[in-house]
Amino acid sequence: MTAKRFEGKVAIVTGGSMGIGRSTVLQLAAEGAHVVSCARRKPKLDELEEKVKALGGSFTGYGLDVGDTDAFAAMIKETAERHGRLDLLVNNAPSVIGGMVVDQTLEAWKSNFGIGVHSVFIGVQAALRIMQPQGSGSIVNVSSVSSLRAGLASGAYGAAKAALNQFSQCAAMEAAPYNVRVNVVAxxxxxxxxxNASVRKNEAVKKIMTDSIPMRRAATPEEVAKAICFLGSDDSSFITGVILPVDGGKTPQLYVPAFDITNLDNQAEDR
Known part of the structure; x- marks a missing residue:
């Protein structure tokens, strides 16, 4: 039986039409929340609403691009006014425009920051204006391990997510006296x-990527959603300002080129 950690609570999830956002919406709804979600693809949100209703949940979808920061802030305010509260905001809507530094345009750089940082700032600001007077609430911002480790063609995206991490920790310090928590899932x-888009649907490239992860696979969206819901729930009531990698051990991994361990002698023991 699914725990009802969000019974009677109101949650907003951006970018809920697919992937991590969709799984988070379903998890929150299954646990009793009324979930509000926005995405650019409204028909996908309509499909998601039917799925939530089939599970006995409650859902409202908005066809909205969080890059339209005025509309995004208005949606958050309207949600709180309609339901009398706001308990959780999950800033998940992604923008990933990769490129090598020598090739990437300033417009692509700005696009990564526009969705990854600017819209998150507006969302957090709007949520805190509701949650701090309310005396409770949780915000979970979705970052990336690219914010913690360097990689090729990820300068703009990684820099934006690193800025998101720092901003989230500063917001956590400001919100803590009001019993409002701000955390990050990476x-x-x-x-x-x-x-699949990032590897151009090349299964061989995808296998190389996933084989490099200590757990030898990619995460499922549901696994990331569970981490988000943990940080958004009272199960983490004394946790704020953390950046939680959900990466199968990739972030702490020390890379060592593959070699045949059977060819080693006892030199290590002799030392």
């Missing part, structure tokens, strides 16, 4: 349409 490779 996924590694996740089996979503976004991952």
């Amino acid at each position: 996924p590694g490779a996740v089996d979503t349409p976004g991952l």
Whole structure:
């Protein structure tokens, strides 16, 4: 039987039409929350609403791009006014435009920051204006392991997510006296349409990527959603300002080129 950690609570999830966002919406709804979600693809949210209703949950979808920060802030305010509260905001909507530094345009750089940082700032600001007077609430921002480790063609995206991490920790310090928590989930490779797009649907490249993860696979969207829901729930009531990697051990991994361990002698023991 699914725990009802969010019974009677109101949650907003951005980018809920697919991947991590969709799984988070379903998890929250299954646990009793009324979930509000926005995405650019409204028909996908309509499909998600039917899925939530089939599970006995409650859902409202908005066809909205969080890059339209005025509309995004208005949606958050309207949600709180309609339901009398706001308990959880999950800033998940992604923008990933990769490129080598020598090739990437300033417009692509700005796009990574526009969705990954600017819209998150507006969302957190709007949520805190509701949650701090309310005396409770939780915000979970979705970052990436690219914010913690360097990689090729991820300068703009990684820099934006690193800025998101620092901003989240500063917001956590400001919100803590009001019993409002701000945390970050930093996924590694996740089996979503976004991952398939990043490797151009090349299964061989995808296998190389996932084989490099200590757990030898990508995460499922549901696994990341569970981490988000943990940080968003009272199960983590004394946790704020953390950056939680959900990456199968990739972030702490020391890379060592593969070699045949059977060819080693006892030199280590002799030393």
